[in-house]
Amino acid sequence: MASLKAQQSITNTLPNKLPAKFLKQITNDLSPDRKLGHSVFGTVYMGILPEGEIIAVKKLAENSPVAPGKSFDTEVTNLMALQHENIVELVGYCHEAQKDVVYHNGRYVIVDIIESFLWYKYLPKGTLDKYIYAGTSISNWDTRFKIIKGVCKGLQFLHNKPDGALIHMNILPTSIWLDDNWVPKIADFGLARLFGQEQTRMNTINVIGQYGYMAPEYLYRGEISTMSDIYSLGMLIIETTTGEKNCPNSEDRSARKFVEHVHQNWNTDDQITTMYPSLDANGLQQVKLCIDIGLNCVEVDRNKRLSIVDIVKRLNGERV
CATH class of the missing domain: 1.10.510.10 (Transferase(Phosphotransferase) domain 1)
Incomplete structure (x- = not known):
């Protein structure tokens, strides 16, 4: 496992936006074994980067009425700018439309499902x-x-x-x-x-x-x-x-x-x-x-x- 100093430097070099596929991969496809916590907003998972560093990945609740498109990006960017000793550091996010097949009115149809993630600096003591x-x-x-x-x-x-x-x-x-x-x-x-x-x-x-x-x-x-x-x-x-x-x-x-x-x-x-x-x-x-x-x-x-x-x-x- 990387040292804390190295861990911080790796996190700081990651892009603010990471693809949903990558975030699912590092959380072992959102495995229950990686679950760190849960709230009304969604579930937090342990994400292990290829270098061995750990980040906390929050998958926002399914079907949540999150603000669309640019409004979501703007709000998250504003939240990422907040810095305080007693505030968890929000480092990046993902807001993607994924194609899915659902059964509707007697037939299967392809729909866009919006998946939203936030990721934070990992705090090992938990909640x-x-x-x-x-x-x-x-x-x-x-x-x-x-x-x-x-x-x-x-x-x-x-x-x-x-x-x-x-x-x-x-x-x-x-x-x-x-x-x-x-x-x-x-x-x-x-x-x-x-x-x-x-x-x-x-x-x-x-x-x-x-x-x-x-x-x-x-x-x-x-x-x-x-x-x-x-x-x-x-x-x-x-x-x-x-x-x-x-x-x-x-x-x-x-x-x-x-x-x-x-x-x-x-x-x-x-x-x-x-x-x-x-x-x-x-x-x-x-x-x-x-x-x-x-x-x-x-x-x-x-x-x-x-x-x-x-x-x-x-x-x-x-x-x-």
Whole structure:
């Protein structure tokens, strides 16, 4: 396997556009054995280049209402220009029409199927959901606090772009990747734009969103704003802090029962020190702060939620 330095140089010399045939070849034809993660936007696979380097290849969901032609190219190019420590580096893409034979109205016809891929720098630790729940490998609070702060900084970057906020629409543990130093990187950023915001409004549940992370105003009224992301962020902060998994269902799609459980069970020092037995006084205050911020973010009334700017200030010890 190539060294990290060599690996980075090989990635940087690859063209921004790679053919679908090549991307399928390096992922062993999108083999389930190469699957790294999955979201409502599609599935991520490990791609092994001929030189031995690994990249992460996302195959966008089948039949997704992605923006056509040049609009797709323009949006992806804009996303590739985004550079931040807490954002996964988007390196290239593919948007091709493939001929396929389908059975329609009693006969076989040839149709154009659009296949869309994105590819990213590979992060070997994978996604946050593998590490934060009880019994997993991140047992110390300092690392969890570092991850929470990093995710918030990344979202602040997306929400405060000079040309307007980039609403993520899918902040959850499976969309946060980790590098070798536990630095969190937000993935799936901007894919809501590729899918078209009008489509996300019309097909709230089918196109964008996972039960337990969607803000009520978006889930039930199709209202999209930065506060939609804040709700999802709140759930992620709560899960990362408590180690408890948000397990909603079709009857509780915004996970209000989970929120109430946290309200009732994480309001004492005893509960916190049970989770983190070696916590010092400063760490105890940080845990309390994160629970408080997380619960504020998941207020049903979006006007009561903190902005990402204020969240970052509070995490940095500033008064808001």
